[in-house]
Amino acid sequence: MVGFKNRYMLMEVFLDPDKDLLGEGTPIILTQFNLSKAIKDSILVNFGECGLGSSLGSFQVKYVNPITKLCIVRSSREEHRQVWSAITLVKSIGNCPVILNLLDISGCIRACKDTALKCDKEKFEQCSKSLSEEEIRQMNNCLEKIKLLEN
């Protein structure tokens, strides 16, 4: 019935792990754009033009939370392993070295949403001590955004 089968990968990003071990600083701001670019570059290098072409159809970075460094990436079910490997092989976003760590992978956006909410809240608690007002507001916005995530 549903034509497109997707996989939604919930990941966390460790920015500049050498200098900042617990991810409490913000050397660069994560956006959907720069994360997506980094992943696509990685697919191109590792899997070539064909790999990039076949995975580009369903590939999308659905959600990024720059404060807790959480993101949701969608890819097609056939290509999700390759995309996942490419994500693991990402070494830097822009100039900043990164570690991308997958937390959860699910087949539907709803399950991913639930886990994302949970993880976001936990991560928020972990780093809530050092956040400013502005950031807290931003954080709440992001949580709202998760709830509005749709296919």
Place this chain on the structure above:
Amino acid sequence: MGFFDLSIPYNEPPRSGGKEIAGGKTLRLKLATKAMELGYVGIAHNRSIKGVMSDKDYCTIPLLTLGSLIKVAPRLASSVGFHRDLLGVPRATPFRQYTRLTVHVESNAQCQSLNSGNPILKSYDIIAVRPMNQNAFDYACEKAEVDLISIDFTDKMLFRLKHPMVKAAIQRGIYFEIKYSDLLMDAQTRRQVISNAKLLVDWTRGKNLIISSGAPSVTELRGPNDIINLMCLLGLSSQRARAAISKNCRNMIAKVLKKKRFHKEAVRVELLSSGDTFSLGQPLSEDCMKWDPLSSGEGDMLLDDLAKAFDATNAVAHKSSKAIDFTSVLDGLPTHGFRVKDIVGTEPLTQSPAAKVIDAPEHSNQVSELRTAVAASSDDNLGEIETISQIETQISEDESKVEPTTNVLKEEAFALRKCSASHGQGILLQNQTAASFTLIRCTKSDAASDVSMHIESTSEGGSMSPSKSDHGISQSPVEVINMGKFAFDEEASVDENSKERVTTGPASLDEMHITEPGHHASIDDEQHIAEPEHNTSIADEIKIDCSSEANHDEYMEVTLKDQKHETGDSNINLPNLSSETTDLLSKSGKPLSPEAVVQDHDEASRLESNETKLEEEPSVPYHNTFEITMEDNKVAELTIEDEKKGKTETDTNHQGQVQSSENNNDTKSGTRSKLPHLQI
């Protein structure tokens, strides 16, 4: 199942300097922190040596301490907990550190130094060899006494991997290592690694393969799930890749630590200080409660301590002897790989092992409580066990699962000493010097018993045994060994016993693996004994149980007879079955009344007098039908059959007689199938 990262580089400080370079130390710290945060439960500090080893090469790797980790990453505990939850790793798993040495081997002379007698090698936990040419590789696969063969795949390979060599190495129990950080370097390296390592992956098919990071910096670390997925690029299926990063590592470490701490296949004899009077009321040894097959001693770190250390505002966590938190342990019981640490309560193992004594008084209190309770009531379900932990084969077979025995056993009023083939456990002995020594036997715990999971039991002697609770099979009866009867005077018999146990250990292990689920072997033999259908085995058991250990000859006899009775019906090969294990397997879960016990005593004695060693089919436990294999006198058979009270149908009697006339296995299996299912 925890994930391990067995290759965190350690740079040896220059010979002239005495301290490690500051940069190096922080790097190690960062790597360890990151690894811990990503969800790994163990790391190994890897030091490389080229050329000839000298005296200066003894292990001087300082293990990282809790305090240093906290300084680097104060809020580590919550993050670690978060990741562990996501991975399915229990939060209470301690974070372990091991030391590893990688020897670059080029010439034959260097190869020769890789033997088990080399003291430098002994100072490290894990020994890895990196062959640099074909000869070295061949030698490493076939003869060298190493744990790990680590090949550099990044550049053009200096030698060829030969399939028979790889097979030989696997048969010897040597693991191969692939470093995944090479894949993260640059495109050229990646190309080489994939092309070179693919061959190894194909030939080993994931068996005896270990994946580690070897990350030169923190940026090259990746989480366990990511690694599992990355390995499919190399052609490894995700299930095998997961095993390569968790189960294989665990097995190797367990093997390595066993080799390091105990001598070959011997058991550790614990020296009982001559001043103490031995009594069952005391825990036999503080050490045996702390048995942890993977423990890295002082390198272990617990998440609780991390959290506490952080809460205490960067103060280093100090030793806290907590009371045993039963409920949390109960909740957190895993199906495999249970550690005594969980039960015993966590004591920061960053303290010296001598500090572990603190836990002992706690337990001894509980133990003594238990004992008084037992003595008080005959209906008490508590039993006392002493534990023997066995090493090597059992554990390695069983994936080094060590579980605390539940000392609490259902037990009727009498205290028969039962021999239990320790399943996966053996005898824990220490260096024998003095005349008095204790033989602690680890006995299987009855998983089926209600009390099996009671923590109180665990406090008792820290006994442990792997319990197949996941199969719902109760384990063999626990045997209470009265040390008084033991060979205080005869060391010889004890040794023989231990040997006996050791040999039967593996067999029993096999059996337990194969035992059908749902078959319950109650802990108490009495329970089985009262069963009218169980005759011979019970008799045997009682006979054996009643006799002191010096009668190990009987064991041998029974064992031999058991061997004859292998039935074709059960597809299980039961070599070297000790009678105990047969008995255990044949037990049902019915509780016995003391009267039945007494009755069985009579039966036993009668049987003994007949000198008929009737054995139950070893396969009986695997079916619910009761089958009798008679070897000798029909007289004995009849007497036994008289015992049965209406539970066995007349058919069985006839069948049994028919069976007795033929010792043919096939026929037995044929008749067996006709036997109706008996309610046992």
